Amino acid sequence: xxxxxxxxxxxxxxxxxxxxxxxxxxxxxxxxxxxxxxxxxxxxxxxxxxxxxxxxxxxxxxxxxxxxxxxxxxxxxxxxxxxxxxxxxxxxxxxxxxxxxxxxxxxxxxxxxxxxxxxxxxxxxxxxxxxxxxxxxxxxxxxxxxxxxxxxxxxxxxxxxxxxxxxxxxxxxxxxxxxxxxxxxxxxxxxxxxxxxxxxxxxxxxxxxxxxxxxxxxxxxxxxxxxxxxxxxxxxxxxxxxxxxxxxxxxxxxxxxxxxxxxxxxxxxxxxxxxxxxxxxxxxxxxxxxxxxxxxxxxxxxxxxxxxxxxxxxxxxxxxxxxxxxxxxxxxxxxxxxxxxxxxxxxxxxxxxxxxxxxxxxxxxxxxxxxxxxxxxxxxxxxxxxxxxxxxxxxxxxxxxxxxxxxxxxxxxxxxxxxxxxxxxxxxxxxxxxxxxxxxxxxxxxxxxxxxx
Amino acid sequence: xxxxxxxxxxxxxxxxxxxxxxxxxxxxxxxxxxxxxxxxxxxxxxxxxxxxxxxxxxxxxxxxxxxxxxxxxxxxxxxxxxxxxxxxxxxxxxxxxxxxxxxxxxxxxxxxxxxxxxxxxxxxxxxxxxxxxxxxxxxxxxxxxxxxxxxxxxxxxxxxxxxxxxxxxxxxxxxxxxxxxxxxxxxxxxxxxxxxxxxxxxxxxxxxxxxxxxxxxxxxxxxxxxxxxxxxxxxxxxxxxxxxxxxxxxxxxxxxxxxxxxxxxxxxxxxxxxxxxxxxxxxxxxxxxxxxxxxxxxxxxxxxxxxxxxxxxxxxxxxxxxxxxxxxxxxxxxxxxxxxxxxxxxxxxxxxxxxxxxxxxxxxxxxxxxxxxxxxxxxxxxxxxxxxxxxxxxxxxxxxxxxxxxxxxxxxxxxxxxxxxxxxxxxxxxxxxxxxxxxxxxxxxxxxxxxxxxxxxxxxxxxxxxxxxxxxxxxxxxxxxx
Numbered sequence: 001x002x003x004x005x006x007x008x009x010x011x012x013x014x015x016x017x018x019x020x021x022x023x024x025x026x027x028x029x030x031x032x033x034x035x036x037x038x039x040x041x042x043x044x045x046x047x048x049x050x051x052x053x054x055x056x057x058x059x060x061x062x063x064x065x066x067x068x069x070x071x072x073x074x075x076x077x078x079x080x081x082x083x084x085x086x087x088x089x090x091x092x093x094x095x096x097x098x099x100x101x102x103x104x105x106x107x108x109x110x111x112x113x114x115x116x117x118x119x120x121x122x123x124x125x126x127x128x129x130x131x132x133x134x135x136x137x138x139x140x141x142x143x144x145x146x147x148x149x150x151x152x153x154x155x156x157x158x159x160x161x162x163x164x165x166x167x168x169x170x171x172x173x174x175x176x177x178x179x180x181x182x183x184x185x186x187x188x189x190x191x192x193x194x195x196x197x198x199x200x201x202x203x204x205x206x207x208x209x210x211x212x213x214x215x216x217x218x219x220x221x222x223x224x225x226x227x228x229x230x231x232x233x234x235x236x237x238x239x240x241x242x243x244x245x246x247x248x249x250x251x252x253x254x255x256x257x258x259x260x261x262x263x264x265x266x267x268x269x270x271x272x273x274x275x276x277x278x279x280x281x282x283x284x285x286x287x288x289x290x291x292x293x294x295x296x297x298x299x300x301x302x303x304x305x306x307x308x309x310x311x312x313x314x315x316x317x318x319x320x321x322x323x324x325x326x327x328x329x330x331x332x333x334x335x336x337x338x339x340x341x342x343x344x345x346x347x348x349x350x351x352x353x354x355x356x357x358x359x360x361x362x363x364x365x366x367x368x369x370x371x372x373x374x375x376x377x378x379x380x381x382x383x384x385x386x387x388x389x390x391x392x393x394x395x396x397x398x399x400x401x402x403x404x405x406x407x408x409x410x411x412x413x414x415x416x417x418x419x420x421x422x423x424x425x426x427x428x429x430x431x432x433x434x435x436x437x438x439x440x441x442x443x444x445x446x447x448x449x450x451x452x453x
Numbered sequence: 454x455x456x457x458x459x460x461x462x463x464x465x466x467x468x469x470x471x472x473x474x475x476x477x478x479x480x481x482x483x484x485x486x487x488x489x490x491x492x493x494x495x496x497x498x499x500x501x502x503x504x505x506x507x508x509x510x511x512x513x514x515x516x517x518x519x520x521x522x523x524x525x526x527x528x529x530x531x532x533x534x535x536x537x538x539x540x541x542x543x544x545x546x547x548x549x550x551x552x553x554x555x556x557x558x559x560x561x562x563x564x565x566x567x568x569x570x571x572x573x574x575x576x577x578x579x580x581x582x583x584x585x586x587x588x589x590x591x592x593x594x595x596x597x598x599x600x601x602x603x604x605x606x607x608x609x610x611x612x613x614x615x616x617x618x619x620x621x622x623x624x625x626x627x628x629x630x631x632x633x634x635x636x637x638x639x640x641x642x643x644x645x646x647x648x649x650x651x652x653x654x655x656x657x658x659x660x661x662x663x664x665x666x667x668x669x670x671x672x673x674x675x676x677x678x679x680x681x682x683x684x685x686x687x688x689x690x691x692x693x694x695x696x697x698x699x700x701x702x703x704x705x706x707x708x709x710x711x712x713x714x715x716x717x718x719x720x721x722x723x724x725x726x727x728x729x730x731x732x733x734x735x736x737x738x739x740x741x742x743x744x745x746x747x748x749x750x751x752x753x754x755x756x757x758x759x760x761x762x763x764x765x766x767x768x769x770x771x772x773x774x775x776x777x778x779x780x781x782x783x784x785x786x787x788x789x790x791x792x793x794x795x796x797x798x799x800x801x802x803x804x805x806x807x808x809x810x811x812x813x814x815x816x817x818x819x820x821x822x823x824x825x826x827x828x829x830x831x832x833x834x835x836x837x838x839x840x841x842x843x844x845x846x847x848x849x850x851x852x853x854x855x856x857x858x859x860x861x862x863x864x865x866x867x868x869x870x871x872x873x874x875x876x877x878x879x880x881x882x883x884x885x886x887x888x889x890x891x892x893x894x895x896x897x898x899x900x901x902x903x904x905x906x907x908x909x910x911x912x913x914x915x916x917x918x919x920x921x922x923x924x925x926x927x928x929x930x931x932x933x934x935x
Contacts, residue, residue: 056523060863345852355864360834363865370858372877375849379877383862385832386870 014067034127041154044144060333061304071189074102093426095174103159103190117169126162134162141225142253153191160193165202174205181212189219200229207237223251228260242270259286268295278307282316293322294418297330304333320351327358337369351381408439511629511639524796525825604649611647626709634705635742645676650685661690675706681716688719714749726762733792736764743770747779755782761929771800774808781810784910789822798828803839814845818854825857832869839869847877900927
């Protein structure tokens with residue numbers, strides 16, 4: 001029997017929860033158009049608290065370490081020098097750029113002169129404007145009752161950006177959002193939110209890039225909400241490279257109308273603890289989502305990917321491929337769920353999660369789920385946990401390649417399956433370099449696929 | 454779990470319509486559960502002290518437990534105080550006097566299943582003192598078994614005649630504190646089966662509850678314990694394809710299997726209890742805990758089940774692969790039609806080296822039924838080269854039903870190889886079309902396709918069972934298409 005969540009009075013607040021409550025007491029819901037939104041977010045977070053105990057969605061991921069830390073809101077931080085910034089940047093990416101430091105947009109470092117039909121506005125400005133689309137979308141796709149951390153984000157909504165693409169517009173350059181987590185003395189909690197309004201028949205390439213420097217002990221608690229109108233196509237990258245001391249929690253929530261298409265690439269390389277909840281609703285016929293994911297987990301890191309696709313309308317499709325390499329004392333968690341709602345006929349939903357478990361102390365917990373309430377469907381899922389193919393390994397050894405190099409080559413190839421699905425060359429090269437970087441003997445391999453771009 | 458159930462409501466109604474009066478048996482305790490009831494059950498059965506202690510421990514533990522809510526099923530709350538936890542073995546007098554009094558719907562089902570006439574009487578609970586064929590079969594059966602040294606008796610007999618064995622193994626696989634329903638069962642279990650196969654013995658025949666005469670009315674809290682000593686081999690069949698008469702709504706059985714070094718246990722179940730009517734009224738709640746322990750090296754436990762009955766099924770036959778090189782298997786066909794709800798699957802816990810497990814689950818949903826597969830494959834550190842292969846396929850018939858898959862995979866051993874695959878689809882229209890244009894009726898075509906879908910599981914069943922299971926499937930899915 002599920003016990004009713006203890007109310008705030010009965011429960012002792014953890015240091016993290018107490019610090020969030022203090023920030024809220026300090027700041028309140030504000031007095032712009034988002035007042036009600038923040039109040040609702042805080043109420044939901046207050047009711048649930050940080051996930052603890054036996055919540056199914058958090059069965060394999062404990063936030064105890066996070067709960068023990070006290071976080072203060074992001075304050076002014078000395079902006080990094082341009083050369084430092086360049087070191088973190090994605091090489092060869094020619095795009096518009098918005099830089100956020102601990103969640104805050106830094107206009108001096110950003111280049112937001114968009115093409116026609118692309119509107120990029122700091123979220124706080126958008127929320128302050130009466131009748132702005134951001135007010136309509138924010139909080140309407142990411143559910144605060146099922147996602148406690150999204151509720152926390154909503155309680156402090158303001159940081160981040162609103163991106164609007166006009167009907168039929170297709171900006172020529174990708175939009176690169178760079179979220180830097182920097183040391184601010186004591187641990188900082190950032191709650192950036194990205195709100196995307198892709199109007200009918202528009203197209204957008206969006207890169208959310210979470211990175212940082214130093215031994216930060218920050219929490220990045222980011223939420224992205226995407227609304228795709230009829231026939232809109234969004235190619236979304238989420239590159240998570242935070243320093244291995246920080247916490248990264250994210251939500252990616254999409255709502256797709258008729259014939260809209262969302263392609264999501266979710267790439268995890270950093271953070272001590274990373275958790276991402278992807279939730280996509282295919283709301284009208286013809287909508288389609290592709291979910292690609294790759295995670296490399298080493299050291300004592302923990303990466304948790306939860307994805308959920310709701311097929312609400314007939315003739316919708318989803319295709320998911322997540323792969324992970326888990327080494328050292330790392331732990332990877334995957335939970336992929338496809339729900340086909342009543343009367344949503346002619347559905348295709350496919351899901352695959354494969355894990356390479358390389359160390360004795362590492363752990364993989366995977367749970368691919370199907371929940372189907374219609375009959376004219378083609379659904380499948382597969383999950384594997386295993387090692388490198390012995391025959392392939394033997395073949396390479398028999399060709400005079402050392403075991404170490406052979407192992408790294410095969411590991412590279414395993415991860416490359418996801419990397420080759422990345423169309424944006426600059427990002428793909430970055431990913432391949434990261435994979436190779438994690439494999440000490442990968443120098444032999446050289447750089448993967450030729451650049452077709 | 455052995456017996457059966459048909460149109461419970463109908464039969465009960467009938468009983469009174471014909472003016473039968475049930476004498477209040479002095480041995481029936483009033484509904485409700487407390488420590489005195491547990492003591493009374495134990496006393497009535499003249500149990501040794503250790504068993505009473507064990508029951509009481511379970512009861513006290515149960516008081517602090519809450520009913521699990523995680524299963525993908527919905528039902529009205531169960532009132533545990535409204536159940537009568539003990540009644541002495543029922544006399545058959547309150548049953549129908551002859552087949553003429555039995556619900557014609559039930560007889561029709563027997564007809565379709567091809568059940569011999571005299572068996573229909575037993576199954577329907579007709580008050581026949583003894584059916585001679587059955588008795589003689591059972592007697593020769595018992596002689597053969599005792600020659601081989603196999604003990605096969607009711608649980609109560611085992612407690613009387615082999616208390617040391619019972620004490621040694623009872624609760625060693627499913628401890629009294631295991632889960633809500635298993636704990637309840639531990640406190641109040643009525644009877645069940647006990648099997649002990651001595652070292653090196655290959656049980657000369659398939660053991661079936663059907664042939665155990667006193668298997669009748671073992672009640673709703675059944676307990677089965679099977680112990681296979683070193684190098685022994687046993688195949689056990691539980692249940693029966695024919696629906697049988699049953700008056701209890703809640704069934705919470707426990708099955709424990711112990712396989713010592715090199716032993717093999719094959720446990721086959723056909724479950725066809727009353728599923729309720731088309732509108733989901735009535736029907737059995739089947740909340741069962743089944744677990745096998747491959748305790749010795751090179752041992753093997755294989756579960757095969759065909760589940761077509763019960764309003765709600767909640768059942769996860771599991772294998773603990775403790776011994777090195779031990780093997781666990783789970784083959785299942787679960788059919789849910791009308792308003793049935795099934796949440797079933799398996800757990801494979803890999804502990805020993807080179808342990809292997811195979812899971813093949815076929816779920817069929819029709820009408821407004823909900824059918825869920827829920828499984829766990831867990832590989833603990835040190836289970837070197839453990840291997841699991843899981844395949845679970847769902848077939849959907851009708852646009853109002855549901856098929857769900859919740860597989861948990863937890864791996865902590867880098868040399869393990871775990872694979873899980875699942876598919877969900879409806880009956881292929883091209884297949885159906887092909888059959889129809891060959892002149893098959895739609896019903897026959899569907900039966901053929903469904904049987905093909907389940908073939909991998911049916912071929913694991915003992916032969917006679919397999920044939921019956923196929924018939925059962927077509928009866929269960931009657932009216933699902935068209």
